[in-house]
Every structure is written in C-alpha cells, then in structure tokens.
Amino acid sequence: MRTKEQYLSSLSDGREVYYRGKKVGDISEHPVLRIAASHASKLFGLDRSVQYENVGEVSRYFVVPRSSSDLISRHRLVYDSTMACSGIFNISQAIGSDAIFALHLVSRETDLKHHKEYSQRVKNYHESVAKNDLTLAVAQTDVKGDRKKRPHEQSDPDMYVHVTSIEKDGIVVNGAKAHTTQAAVSDEIIVIPTRAMVEKDADFAVAFAVPASTKGLKMIVRPIEELEGNSSAIISKQDYELETLTIFDNVFVPWERVFQCREYEMAGSLAVTFATFHRFTAVSYRSATANLYLGAALSMAKQNGILESAHVRDRLAEMVMYKELMRMSAISAANLPLMKDGVAIPNPLYTNIGKLYSNKNFSNILDGLVDISGGIISTLPSLEDQNEPFEKKYISKYLAGTGSGKERINSIRIAKELGASSQTGYMLTLMLHAEGSIEASKMALLKDADLVEAEKLVQAILEASAN
C-alpha cells in the first residue's frame, strides 16, 4: 500500500498535461492542480487496506464484490471516503475498480464466444494495479460529434476513439474522450466504449489501459473556476476533482493491455455493465455529497433565524429525502444483486432509480439552499473586503444574524460556494450528466423493470372477472 507521498511523487512521470494554454511541469507543485492531486492523495490516508485472496494487502476498492455484504461494504467505503474529502467524491480507485469488475465479466463472455484471452489479461491487470495500489481514471465518453449519428457515420472518424492499426505487439488508437475525471492526477487511464456498436462500428469497439505518461496521450484540464473564480472558496481550496479532454494521438497499446478489440457486439455490454457498477458508486458518493447542501442549509437557516419556518422545513425535508434516497438505492441494489460468474452486480433497477432521482431532483436541492440562504450568497463582499481593517467593522457588523457576523459569514461562504459560485454550475452539470444522462437512465430503467408482473396482474383480474 502506497503512502500519500509515494503517490504524489509518482505524478512527475513526464505526463503531458496542459492547463490554461501551458504545459504543466510538476503537477503536485502547480498552484491550482496540486489541490486535485492533494484531494486524490487523501485516499492514501484512509483506512482501506484488506488482505485479498492471494494478492496480499490491497485497497478495499479492488475487492471484487461477491455478495450483498460486499456491496454494502463498498457503498460505505465510497460514502465514508467522500465524507473524509469534504463531501467531494474521491474517484481515484473507485471508478477504475468499477471498470475492472465490468471487464472481468465481459471479457469472460467475449473469450467464450471469440476464443480470446482477454479475461486473463484483465486478471493480470487487476492484480498489478491492486498490488501497486494505483489510481485509475476511466475515459469512456467520446467527444461524439453529431449525436444523431453512429460512430462510423461521423464525417470525422476521430469523433470516437478507435483502432487505426493492428500490429504484432499491440494496437494503435486515435481519438479523444471528453471530461475524464482526475485523468491528469491518475496513474493509469482505462478506456472503454461509450455505447453499443454495430458491425460497421467494429473499429470503435476498443477497451484498453495505458499509464498516464504514455506517449501521444495529451490531457487538457478544464479551468478550475470554482477555485480561481470564487475569492471566498473554502471547499474547493481543500478538495475538488479535475476533468480533462483526453486526446489519444496515435497511441500504441501493447496486447497485454488490450481488453476489447473490434468485438463490436460486446461494446454495449461493457458500457452498460460498467455503468451499473459506476452508478452504484454514484449513488454512494452522492448521498455523502448531499450532506454538504443539507449542512449548509441548516447552517444558514440557523444564522438567519428561520429554522422553524414551514417553507424552510419543507426544503430541509427534501434535502434529507434526497440524501437518504441515494442510500436507499444503494442498500436495495446491494441487497438484491445480480449474480454472474460469482460476481455480485448491484441491482441495476434500484441503482438506476437512485441515479435518476438524483438527476431529476438536484436542481430542486440547489433551489432550496438558495431559497433558505437569501440573496446575500450572491452579494457577499469579497474576502479582500472582509480582511481590510476599515471595512471589516462594517461587514462583520452588518452581516450578523442570530449569531455573530463572523459566524454568519462563514456559513454564507459555504452556501455561496455551493449555491452561487462557479461550483454551483459545475455540480449541477455533474449531477445531471455524470455517470450517464437522464435519458440513458430512463431507458435502462424500463429495460430492467419487471413489467410482466404488472401485466399479469391485470390479466388475472380480467380472467377472474370473466368467470
């Protein structure tokens, strides 16, 4: 098991990372990006080690869930680590293990069908990352071009990452993946397809893993405006995650790291199996993240002296419901898993219901926080004003609520960061789009639902009536 320091020093490996138009040298020294690295590094300070099968001591993230109880543990692991990182998800080993679990299942099926040896490669890769306690990003969402068109129909074939050449020792891939979380501060990047494919899409059915420092791999980090653009930021100064536009400019991948290559009919299965594991992770971290909004709202309600107002209580009840519905989703999904090849897959229906509720109701949670907090979260004087001696007297005085101005300003800063800063828009986008769109979840939900039970009930009633 690595230490924080080992992890942080491993980032100086020549990886090609760009921020605001400049190539970043040492990420862990960069004034902005080092916070994303520091956030990731917190994982190494948490209690997460376990003796695992014949591999030895590994991070609990890498344990393949084989029972309801394993899934509940995994839910708690994600929840607790999110709580330990200021309520901000720590994706470092969570998403990668989600992908590895899916790769195990799908590679086994592919091997049976196509007489391949993918599953052994996945097994080896799994053991290697577990032993070396690596952090992993997963690049799934392609840049996609025209959303109406399939991969092979795009005018530019690079709109989806694809195999451009098959060589003796491996393959060459080209293309770009959008918004890969924490790619720039991960040890490895796992790539999987973003959707189901048809035969003509075969070149786009590709899955593999590469180290972050691989030649031809370029990562352009989004501007971290929740930090740079909010002079009062508190949370983002401690914890945030970055995303990159992840470019594969003719990247070579050796065979032992290739997990799918042109088996187009397995692409959808891999995308969906990963999504199920990852949405289970999502409801787990989202229930923890919800505490941020609930805590900030409680704090503002108290500072404003409105905790007992009926409309405030309604808003708080919605926040509690949001947070706990995510947990209900995780608990139910863990308790009724799909068992496949000895792996416990979180119940897809219950996972998707939590996911969908989260997508559809987050803006309402935001709305509640802003409603309770008041206009001041948008008009709070800057931190520079708050420190300037002349103004301080006015500001502390005039921003007092039921408690002192200083206390209320702290509450306002948190509420502003969540409800009226660049982070607001970032989280709204995240809550709507991360781990799959609303439409994708709806489709999955109807596919996984037991509609027959309902149809049979109506049929039985009609038959009983006819007698």
Add this chain to the structure above:
Amino acid sequence: MRTKEQYLSSLSDGREVYYRGKKVGDISEHPVLRIAASHASKLFGLDRSVQYENVGEVSRYFVVPRSSSDLISRHRLVYDSTMACSGIFNISQAIGSDAIFALHLVSRETDLKHHKEYSQRVKNYHESVAKNDLTLAVAQTDVKGDRKKRPHEQSDPDMYVHVTSIEKDGIVVNGAKAHTTQAAVSDEIIVIPTRAMVEKDADFAVAFAVPASTKGLKMIVRPIEELEGNSSAIISKQDYELETLTIFDNVFVPWERVFQCREYEMAGSLAVTFATFHRFTAVSYRSATANLYLGAALSMAKQNGILESAHVRDRLAEMVMYKELMRMSAISAANLPLMKDGVAIPNPLYTNIGKLYSNKNFSNILDGLVDISGGIISTLPSLEDQNEPFEKKYISKYLAGTGSGKERINSIRIAKELGASSQTGYMLTLMLHAEGSIEASKMALLKDADLVEAEKLVQAILEASAN
C-alpha cells in the same frame, strides 16, 4: 388456522353494522358488503402458516419481527397477499399485528414506569388472537372536531375516544373513530390513541381491544360507490375494503383488554410506534398496488398503439419508479431496523421516505394513467350498452384499437376503474391520507434524520479552512 368458511360464518355474531341507513343482518350475504368480507376471506386461502414459538401453528402476520430477515419476510407477505387480492391491500391481519407489535414495546415501557401489568395483557391478547387466527381492525383516527385544538380543548369531549368511567372490572369509553378499515368484517377492533397527549388529555390516552360484536359499538359503513357507482367495475367486484365511522357509545372494556389507560405521556409513543410498523406495511402494499396502475397503463398504451411514444415511456418510467421506490423503502427499512427489546422496528426514516414519496407522487401516477388512456375512460358507453345486441356491433367495432374492440374495452374498463371512476377519488384519498398525513410524515422524517452528520461535515470543512 381457520378456513374461509369459518371466518365468514363468524361474522354473524350480532355486530351492529349500518349501510345506507339500514342495519345489516348477515354481512356475508349483503349484496355489497359481502365482497369486502370475501376479500378479507381470501387471506385464509393463502399460504401463511408458520410454527411460532410456543403458540403453535399461526398466521405469519402474528410473528414478531426480530431481525432484518423477519422484516423482509413481512414485506413479502404483505406484497404477495396484495397481489393475490387484485392489487388491493388485505388489511385483515396486517394492521392488527402492526398494532400488537407497538403495544408490546410501549406496554413494557409503561409497566416499568408505572408498575402496571399491561405487557402481560398484550402478550395474552397476542397469543389469543394468533391461536384463534382472528382478523383485526385498528381504530386510531379520532373524529377530531376542530383540528387546531387538543383533545381536552374540544367543546365536545367526545371528539376523541376517552375514558368516561373507571370501574372495578374495567373501563367505560365513549367517542368515535373515523374511517376504520374493514371494521365491519373483522373479528376484533383494537383502539389506540391518534396523537401525543398532555396531562389534561389523560382521559383520551386509552388503548384497548373489543370484539366487533361488543355492546354499544356501532359501525356505519361508507357507501361503496366504486362498486355501486361504476357499472363497468371489474376490480371492485372482486376486491375492495370498506371503512366505517366507528362509534363507541359507552362501551365497557374489561381490564384484561385494556392496554393503556390515562398514561398520557405514552400516548404519542404508542401512536408513533404503531405508525412506523404500519407505514412499513403501507409501502409494502402500495408497491403491489402500483402494479395495477402500471399494468393498466401498459395495456392501454398497447391497445392505443402508443407504447413507443416518448411521453408514454416517461409516464411508464414514473410508474416503475413509484412501484420500486416503495420496495426500496421497505428493503432499506428492513435492513437497518431499530432494535428494541429484541423487536426489529422498521427503520423509521426509510419507512417515512417511502410513505412520503407515495403521498406526494400518487396524483402524478394517476395523471399518467389518464394521459395514456385517453378520454375514452370517461366516455366509455355503459356495460348495458355493451351487452345490448343492437349496439354491440357499433361499440365493439368503434372501440377497437391495435387489437379487437372487445380486448380494448376490457383494458378501458380497468383503466376507467382506476382513473375515471369513484375508485379514482377513493384511491387518491387513500394514498394521501391513509397511514398518516403528508405533514405528519414530514415531521417524522426531520425528527428521525441524522442532521448532525451534515452539520459536522460543514463544521469540519470550516475548521480545516481556518488552519
């Protein structure tokens, strides 16, 4: 364990039941009320027997839940028996056992505090009803008068059932309880307080059980308009539950059947503990009932040829979500029970979240069914028209959809019963008010929620920031 016939014959016990202004003689012969009795009797046809402790073979409803697994079994029992009764809840042994579980817990606490012997009485009563395989109604909601006032503040003290005299062998009670489900077809009526009480309310803090045929007990049944008022009714011809205005006109209750008498500070606890068990029952039957709406909507969508329309799929997804959210609530509540005196109480927070979701979203489910079904559910010609030879040719012909007119008419009849008949309003009221109001659930939810976790998170972030 009794048979259907034993149960049905037991109803002819001289009980005082009124329907539409007339005293009902033999309920199981009454053209309308016999369906409620027949519905109740279906319980006796189900597989529900179990060997229980030292009592012998009893109905599984009477098993005190002592673990998560017991609660899951109870959830399935309620779900399955609802499905076996056309999706309509069968309350016969469910609500009574919910009350008995609560009485066990609260009587023990009362005995400790007040040196009473209530818990032994509850135990005896429990064994007796279990051995005799009785059906039980629970009369909780008082008629209440002016809702702004406490029991003792009402201008007429009879607005809440209360003790009017304490005698050597027992007590005398007077008052009325509103909408007691299946009272007229139950063997026993259990009475518990509807709310928390203060010292001046002591006379209103009363819990007891009486046979349905007790002298002075009068039950006025609501008009069963879902049956009498819908010539096309199918479901209600097979299954419905009645409610009564249940009047206690100076009813004498012997001591061995008195479970609370003037211990006002325990009234709220009894009301809430019962509510928790009963809301767990509620989310269990509601998930089953939801199949009716989903099944009817699927059937109409197919008959109308609109199953693939995006707005139809959205509506169906909401119905699936509704149904499964109830189950998520039950599963989560079962998995994280409160343990008290060896009894597993369903997690109140998760129970209430399911309950609240059901309250707030049922009208949306209705809306979806009506939207998918079309105006025809309100304008369907009467059953008499459908049988009349001259008209039949027109009606079957003109009501055809993707399938035959006959098939579509069957679907319409079900959809009409659920979405455009007297049953519609009945179910909407049930879904909003049964097992406690929205406001009551919200209050419970905020009380049971772990708000401290959220507040601590925000506090920790602020502290880390100060360093």
Add this chain to the structure above:
Amino acid sequence: MRTKEQYLSSLSDGREVYYRGKKVGDISEHPVLRIAASHASKLFGLDRSVQYENVGEVSRYFVVPRSSSDLISRHRLVYDSTMACSGIFNISQAIGSDAIFALHLVSRETDLKHHKEYSQRVKNYHESVAKNDLTLAVAQTDVKGDRKKRPHEQSDPDMYVHVTSIEKDGIVVNGAKAHTTQAAVSDEIIVIPTRAMVEKDADFAVAFAVPASTKGLKMIVRPIEELEGNSSAIISKQDYELETLTIFDNVFVPWERVFQCREYEMAGSLAVTFATFHRFTAVSYRSATANLYLGAALSMAKQNGILESAHVRDRLAEMVMYKELMRMSAISAANLPLMKDGVAIPNPLYTNIGKLYSNKNFSNILDGLVDISGGIISTLPSLEDQNEPFEKKYISKYLAGTGSGKERINSIRIAKELGASSQTGYMLTLMLHAEGSIEASKMALLKDADLVEAEKLVQAILEASAN
C-alpha cells in the same frame, strides 16, 4: 331568442339516443339525462342577447370576434355562464360558434384555392343557427383505431368519419366520433376533421352539419356515474354535461350543409383553427371551474380549522394561481389576437400556454383539495345514513368541525364530489384530454413560439464579442 321551454320541447324530435342499453324517448323527461338538458337550458335564462349586424337579435355567442375587446367579451361570456351553471361549463352555443368561426376562415381559403362556394354555405348556416338560437355540438375526435396509423392506413376505414358516396344532392358519410359533448341534447351536430390529412386521406377530410334527429345518426350516452354513483352528489344533481359515442351510419348530408369534402390539405388547418378558438373557450371556462376547487378547499380548511397552516396556504395559493393563470391566458390571447380576414383569432401561443398549464397542473389542484379535506371525503357515511333518525345524532355530532356537523357535512359533500367521487376521475380526464392532448398543445406551442428572437439575441451577443 328562444326560451328554456322552447329549447327543451325541441328535444322531442325523434333523435336516436341510447342510455344504458335502452333507447331514450323524451330526453327532457329521462330521470338522469334531463339534468344535462336542464343544464343546457340554463343558457336561455342568461342575459346574452345582442343586436348583430343584419341578422337581428342573437345570442352573443354567435358574434364573430373582430377585436381584442370582442374576445375579452367572449371570455367573460364563457366565464360568467360557467359560474351561472355551478362552475360547470355550458357548451351549448360556445363550441358550435368556435367551429363556425373556424369554418368561416378556412372555407374562404378553400374557395379561393378550389373555386368552391363553401364560405357562402357557412355564412348561411351561421345566420340560420343564430336566428333560430340553436344549440350545437361539435363532433371532432374520431374513434381512431390504431393511433400509430393515419386514417387511410387503418384496417377498418370507419375508424375515421369519411365520405362513402358523393351524390347529386349531397354526400353520404360513415364512421363514428368519440366523446361528443352534449350531442344528445343539442339541436345540431357539426362535424369537422380531427387532424391534418394527406392525399390518400382525402375521403376523411370532411366537414358538415346535421340536425340531431338526422336519420342514421345514433348517439350512445356515457353512464352518468357522477350522479348515479354518488349518493351525496350536489353539483351533478344540478349541472353536468354528457358525452356520446356518435355514430354516423350512412348518414346523408345535403350539399348546403357540407363545408369540406375531400380538400385534404385544408383538414389540418380547420382542425387547428377550431382548436385555437375552442382552447380560448377552454381557458375561459376552466378559470370559472377552478372556483369550485378553490371554494371547496376554503370551505374544508375552515371547517377543519386549518386555514392558517402553511401547507394549506400553499395549496390555496396554487389553486388561485391555477384559476388566474387561465384568465391571464385568455386576457393575453385576447389582447394580442391574430387578425385574419377581419376575424380576431385568439393568440394561439397564449391560448396554448393556458391550456397546457391547465393540463399539467390539474392533478395537483385535486391533490390539494384532497390534502386539505382529509380522509373523510372518502369515508363519509351515505346520505341515507344522514337522514336516518337513529344515526343522525351520531353523524351530525361526530362530523362537526369548527362549526356544526351539518355545516361540515355540506362542505364534505362538495369536497367529496370534486375530490373523491366518480366526478373526480371524470374531471381529471376532462382537464387532461378535452380540447386536445398535452402532446398536441406542446407541439402547437413550439410551432407558434417566436424562437428566432432568442436565437438572434445569442447571435448578436456572439457578434458583439467578436468585435
């Protein structure tokens, strides 16, 4: 201008009306249907006469709107007449005039294009019905069969009313229209197409008018369960409207009453122009009808003693908003009309927004009424119980609220009729489907919206930024 009596006696004209499997003789004597006739007849008691152009004294319904002010008058006319009929729409001259206005506009266009003389026929028909002060039903919605298919694609061509033969003196039509409001108690039935047509649908592009007593016209009335199925009904005993399945069994229509015949490319225009006028009528009556729900909710809130509760006030505010949004829709649509050939067409965008709001929010209004009223609206003892001397004492006593039991029972009866009776489902269906579906309104809304203004704004910002 006719009197009530003249109107009522005119119904005995041999029309072929069926109710519950029996042919109805004199409608105004039928125990159930006479209420629909009596409701219609109330129109003749209202102040609605006006001197109109060269026609003389006519009902204000027949005045073609030529200005904003005319439209506002029409809105008030519909609103006031609804209020005069217990909050229940009186369609008798409203829908027919909506159709005539649309026929004027579309027939003029058709004549220009096809060198026909439809517009003169429409003019003559308009004058004749105005002079004779007739009541008119409009049969638009075909029975439709498989909704995925166009008229000509249906396996049974009769799924849409269509021309089966063109003869010297007129045409013969066959088919059926669904849910024609008040057809059985109207003097005339106007038929128009339900949708846009393509060339192969030409036979289905047909518009005409026939007297209700026309040979081959058969009307099957829906069962009036809001009256027959609710022993406590108050509103429906005074006012309701019936719908019929309206069958045209090879009906002959003379040329002077044919307003469209195979001009398929005008069918959509006629359907939409009528819909616009009729949706303006709809928002007008719906704002009046909303008073029923608001009034009932206020009454129950007072009787229950909860008028000042925050959640009750929220519900009432939603009801006020619902009612007034309908009026805002009418006022705005009247103030910004489309002018065409001197006719003021209500602004389609503002009309549709009101319509859509009404569709989407009615179930929420229902929900509010039920929430405020309490479970008692479903469990109210029957009227027979309330009259029976023995029980009366209990019922009046125990149903008392802040006021007497008698007063509260009256409030409950109204609230039950609206919120927990057959009328509930009927109104929900009406509010969702009458005057066009949600999807139809959405489509219209996007078509009529000025999207270009928004696009230009964004374009202008981008251009200013580039400079």
Add this chain to the structure above:
Amino acid sequence: MRTKEQYLSSLSDGREVYYRGKKVGDISEHPVLRIAASHASKLFGLDRSVQYENVGEVSRYFVVPRSSSDLISRHRLVYDSTMACSGIFNISQAIGSDAIFALHLVSRETDLKHHKEYSQRVKNYHESVAKNDLTLAVAQTDVKGDRKKRPHEQSDPDMYVHVTSIEKDGIVVNGAKAHTTQAAVSDEIIVIPTRAMVEKDADFAVAFAVPASTKGLKMIVRPIEELEGNSSAIISKQDYELETLTIFDNVFVPWERVFQCREYEMAGSLAVTFATFHRFTAVSYRSATANLYLGAALSMAKQNGILESAHVRDRLAEMVMYKELMRMSAISAANLPLMKDGVAIPNPLYTNIGKLYSNKNFSNILDGLVDISGGIISTLPSLEDQNEPFEKKYISKYLAGTGSGKERINSIRIAKELGASSQTGYMLTLMLHAEGSIEASKMALLKDADLVEAEKLVQAILEASAN
C-alpha cells in the same frame, strides 16, 4: 437628455466605492466595474425620449402610467432595453421610477393623514431627476440581523436603516442596506422601508433620496466573479449589474429629500406599492432574459444534433412557457390595473403570479439548459487553451458537433456562462430573491386574490341544492 459620455463622466464625483478591499477611484476606468457602468450607459443610447407634461423632453421611464396602454408601453420599454443589453436587465431608470410612482401614491395618503407635505417633495424630486435624466438605485432590503425579530427587537438597532436624529434642516440616518443593484454606478440612491412596521418601529419607517456621493455613504461592491472567474465569459464581458452593501454611516438628509419619517403605519404600504410596480418591471425584464436560456438551448441542441429529440422539445417548450408566462403576467397586469389617484398600478395579483412562477420555475429552466448542453459546459478547456496554437488543432477538431468546432465552442461558451459558471449561481439567486422572496409573493397573492367569488359559488350551489 444626457448622452452616454455625460453619464459616465458624472460618476467621478468622489463617491465612496470599494472593490475587493480597495477604494475605487474613477469607476468608469476600473477594469471590472467599468463594464457595469458601460452597461448602465447603454440606456442613453436607446430611443427613450418623450415630451412629458410640463417637464419637457424626458426619458420614458419617468412617465407616470395612467392607463393600461401606458403600462403596456412600460412593459415593452423594459423588455426592449433588456434585449438591447444582451438580455441583462438595465435597472438604471427602471427601479427608481418604480419607487417614485409608489412614493407619489403613498406620500399623498400620508399627507392627508398627517398634514405633511411629502407629496410636493416627491413631485419636485421626480421633476428634478427627470429633467436631469438621472440614474437611480433603490436601497430597500435591510441587512435584517435575526429574521425572526422586528426592527426594534434586534439587539443591534443598525440592522435596519433608521433615523438617529431629527434636526432643523433634515434628518440623520444610520444602518445598511443589502444588495443594492447598480448603486455604485447610479447618480442617486432612493431609500425606502423593506417591510410593514409597528409603532415601536417608528424610527425605522424612513424614506429618502441622496446623491451617490453623499458624505457617509459607503458602497462595497460584490466581487464580479461571473466575469473574473470565467475565462470564457462572453455576456458578462459586455453586460452585468453590480450590487453593493450600502452603508449609511450617520448620513445627513435635508428635508426636501425626506419622503417618510416615522409614519410607521405607512411603511408597509410604501414597501408593497413599490414591490408591485417593481415586480411588473421584473416580469418584463425576465421575459427578455429568458431568451438567453432559450437561445442558448436552441443553439446547443442544434450543435449537438438533438433538436428533434422528445426530451429536448419538452425542455424547449418549458423555456418558451417560462418566457411567455412572464409576458402574459405583464399583459394581464397592464390590462386590469388598479387605478388610484389617476395612477395605473399594475394588477398586483397578475404581477405576483408571474413573479411567483418565475421564482419557482427558474431552476427548472437551468436544468433544461444543462440537460440539453451536456457535460462539456463544465469541462470546456479554457480560452487560453483555445488560443494556444498547438492545442487549437485538437480542440477545434474534437469539440465539433453538427457544425464546426469553432461554432460549437461559441455555443458552449454561452451555455457555460449561463449554466455552468459563477453567473449560474448569481442568476439563480437573482431569480429566487430579487424583487421579493417566494414567501412574500405567496402572501401577497393570497391577499390580493378574490377568494369570495369561489366561496360564493360553493354557497350558491349548496343553497340551490337545499331548495
């Protein structure tokens, strides 16, 4: 009528403005604040002059509305000027005239009651600002301290602006107002009470106007993070409005500028009358602002190739509805004004309904924009990356949609600014809190609604039934 240049040069008047801890010298030269000034100055470039009574040529904002038609003109004026400023409200003469109209009405009433001469002062002030074509900020919302307490109950009396001394030539006031829009770039600050007052609050019942450069007046501007914190900002680089914490540190106000002084019973009336005029302004600018979201969503839907998807069309329909509902509110409020002393007050009910709809539905509009736009609005590479030659090739290439990368990036930048930047949170707060809270609007709505009409209807039905 002043020119842009005259206005801008007038800002160098020694006013005490602070930004990020520093006193700002010349605002129109400040790199950030000059944009707020430039935004305000756009007003002077618009066609807004009119000959007004005996005052001469003035800005149309200063015309007292005396008819429906005047109100419609005012609605258009606000709408058009918002459209001319990138969809961002230009408050410069709008809010001040709203306050002046309210001051006219309330001062007349106060004079009658208290034999004062406020109305002449208001008249003189009105003429003076109109003649000099001044820009005006209105400081209404006090900092408030503990929201549960009235002004006189606060532990620190300065929590509401109040009179500390009454002198021969005027009064001295102390306290602070929160979030005063555009105060730092306005010529004048008008102060009015924020709520109704009781007798003990008399010192807090104070209204007056002062020039922005008045001694003791200090304005601390919020950090403009939508500009400084979003490297891709386009709109905010052209148009935004600032808010200040506006401190009155023992400011002297001469009598001729005092419009209310201790007439506590008129404070509520002034607050509400202003709110009504200003909410009419609000729905007018909000309908224009809505074009931004609609335009951005349309643009993203096209670039992503999803314009025809059902869920996208649903979202667009909601945006159209939002925009047009604001206009319906304005049109209806203008058409049914309250007339008082010859002044046309926008109908308060219709104004509040628009306002409330806007408050409650804005987060849904945001949600729609984010849903349509996709995750890319949060992960768009920075502007610096887009300019850097090496990366440009990748970025333009990989961000292409149905059109070129360059076009789509422009759309993304706008969508990001609105949906995933600091502006997102700012606008959400604005839409929820500006011009009064949701609870305030609900209270106003129920107060202004005609509840009697609904109650009478129900009463009439019951009476008719009794006969």
